[in-house]
Amino acid sequence: MNRAVILWRVASFAVAACFIALWQLIANLKLVSPVFLPGPDRAWAALVRGFSSGDLWSKLAGTLEHMAYGWLAASIAGIAIGAIIGSSRTMRTYVAPSLEFLRPLPVSAIIPVAIAMLGLTQAMALFVISFGAIWPIMLATIHGFAAVEPRLYEVARSLQMSRLAVIFKIALPSASPDILAGMRLSLTVALILSVVCEILAGLDGLGHWVLLSARAFRSADLFAGVILLGVTGYVTSVAMSLAENKLLAWQAAQR
């Protein structure tokens, strides 16, 4: 790590510290009623209390579970469908327009449909989360498969590689930068939809915790939940970036 990087780190921590100090100041001066805005001290205390009683752990686990299952289902389905569409020119020309129609459809529009069909269940949550998270992954995969260097397919032909080998050794690795970028976008979508589903269906998770805290005017608990959601989003996206850097080390060499 060089000097500039360390300086940037220090600076960003300083900015974060300033925000917290400002928040504390506003809370102490009671510029906003404490019923709605707890200070960072109270939010922190609520966080510690929630974890030591074990309540927050189970809520966090619930949200992570919804997010992970939905995201994994979206990834597997998105890559598989994207690969099928992307590897055939005819499929691309016929299917792409319908995708362009479906893609901008807000996921919230299908939530009532999902609830009507599946009820307020885990299955509904899984369906909604993966439906929302599939788009970035599928579209990125289609694009990645369509952009494979044709020369490489000729190399594969002259090596008489099997179809499966061509997909796993040529097309997938070639499309992997696009696919991973799509998966990173989907991670955020999956988190948002997990919370929405938990709120709507009362499923165990941080969304539900936040909702109940708000209804009971326990603003410190509410903030503890929101902070935890922020941390979850941040940590998962950092983890994803690290995985990307590791998997795409060959790209770093290219630059």
Add this chain to the structure above:
Amino acid sequence: MASAAKRLEAVSGTAAPQIAFESVTLQLGGKTIIENLSLGVRAGEFLCIVGASGCGKTTALRLAAGLYQPTSGKVNFDSQPMREPRREIAIVFQDYGKALLPWRTAAGNVSLALEAGGMPSAERPARIEELLRTVGLPGHAGKYPSEMSGGMQQRLQIARCLAQEPKTLLMDEPFGALDAMTRQGLQDEVLSLVAASGATVIFVTHDLDEAIYLGDRVIGLLPHPGRIGIELAVNLPRPRDQLSTREHPEFLRLRRQLFDFIKATEQ
């Protein structure tokens, strides 16, 4: 020694052709690219193809590779019709940057051909090292193509082709994008690799000197549609030498003949 005997037999013309074009015509997009091309390449022969840009050299090579099927006529390999590409025929593409897998290291790129050939993974590392040494890339096994120079990338592509243990090596202007020094070095390396393996070679180039320097025979194509315009046997002693071969009276005579042919086609 065996390969030298094979080469002698090939050049003296007693063997049946390994690759045979029989009245091959190819149309692409309604245009006749190659017309009525008949050509036999004997096992172990080094055939060079020259011709003006757009005359169909690459297309002829792709027919030999099985990447195109003739519209009429036949392309035979060992007396069997070529229906699709096969591992015994390796192609070295001119655009080495596009023909290598950027996400695999040098070793991984060579490994691709070994994997396709079904070599058990335990045997691969030793073979990869041997092949990289053969093409002059020892110690570069862990590098990605993007970390290598153009000459090194082309060597790597040649190593991958050698990993196919090809009976025939097809090369499409393999050194076209390289500087003169790298080019001459690689010419000599290809000659010694080919002499060692006894492979048949079809080598496409723009460079007439290169064609005569490398080949047992040089064919000049005429454009629109592509067909054979001139055929020269190159009776220059082997091993060839960058200085003495290029000063040989026979070299100069062939060079003159080929230049006159190309000049005539350009008018």
